[in-house]
Amino acid sequence: MSYTLHINGQLVSVQAPGTARLLDVLREELGLTGTKEGCGEGECGACAVHMDGQLVNACLVLVCQAEGHEITTIEGVAAQARWRPLFDAFVECGAVQCGFCMPGMVMAAAALLRERPRPSEAEIVRGLSGNLCRCTGYRKIITAVQRAGERIASGS
């Protein structure tokens, strides 16, 4: 089957069975390998992308469902200058270790900050609650999101 997807601001046409996971189409058909597969069952958030601005797990969306929605992946977020402070804050705070969870963490953080520019700690914990990290213990990730929020909101 042929599907037309709206990904990172571009329309792309892909050949895939309707039951192919968006995750596999992104990684294998489109070479967008920033989106990771951890559990493949909605528990870890490594595969998180935005669909019409909402955080979703690409392992639980099929290509036939994704058609007609605007999809943004970590590559799309990384290309936007407004999110630069978010990446910087993760690095500065030492919130990255092996890095496997990071694309998903950043996608979750960006979705949160768009809705709540200056989130409280509890809101950050809630916003990242679907993302697992086996390395950092979360503390530094929370600090990074707080710092990024401050900077983005104050425009510095």
Added chain:
Amino acid sequence: MNASNGVAFTPRTCEELFGVWAGQPEARLLAGGTDLLVRLKKVAAWPPLIALERVSELRGIQCVNGWLQIRACSTYCELAEDHFVQAYAPALAEAARDVGAPAIRARGTLGGNLANASPAGDSIPPLYVADALVELRSAAGTREVPITEFFRGPGQTLLQPQELICAVRLPIRRGWREAFVRLGQRAALTIAKVSVAVAVRVERDVVQEARIALGAVAPTVIRAREAEVWLCGRRLDEKTCEAAGAAAARAAEPISDIRSVADYRRAMCAVLVREALCRVSGQRGVHEHA
């Protein structure tokens, strides 16, 4: 990659959907996929799927003639944010706010939660205490059943082959107060271990009517009817809340499974009912949730 050559249909109307389903009787409906795709991960040969994604008749929340109508494909995000749901089904809004994590709330639907028929389904106790009706539709027409009769056991419902849930309807009632409380292993992810919804109508501090629903303590969600009757005519003070909790826990028939043991669930049931009642009475519960 799973099921790389599976077939999926994306009808735009119910009529089209039933047409597809008639030609593919073994096809499964796919709503948000947060239950079904997890289950299919372990399956080699997928059935044909009919995605509900584009069926606009299955989306939306509105008030019609004294009823709150919630279409089946409403997501947890939509339930949590909708002003009608917040006003007329506050326990449901509260439950929806706490389901899964953001990405699950963005995709998981009310219809999927009901069709999945887990005794731990978080949307179910709030619908029990709201006297909800489930609207079912097939090619032959629609029928309505009270939510308390819809479930037959874990994973089992009244749904017939080629029948779907199209909406849930709740009577708009004035003067009721509701609360939803749950206890899970990790607030964000696990399916609630025990969950409780209560609704009471109170006049001059005295309970006139009460509904108590218990999740994950029996093969289906149940109402604690004896405790409901016992509450009527009483003042909702701390002692009453406590005694009603104990009475409600007697209705529980929990099964022991990996998540917890039966006695623990029964004990928690008493605590959560007390807490939910304390909350609707305006007192602070003993056990506060984040």
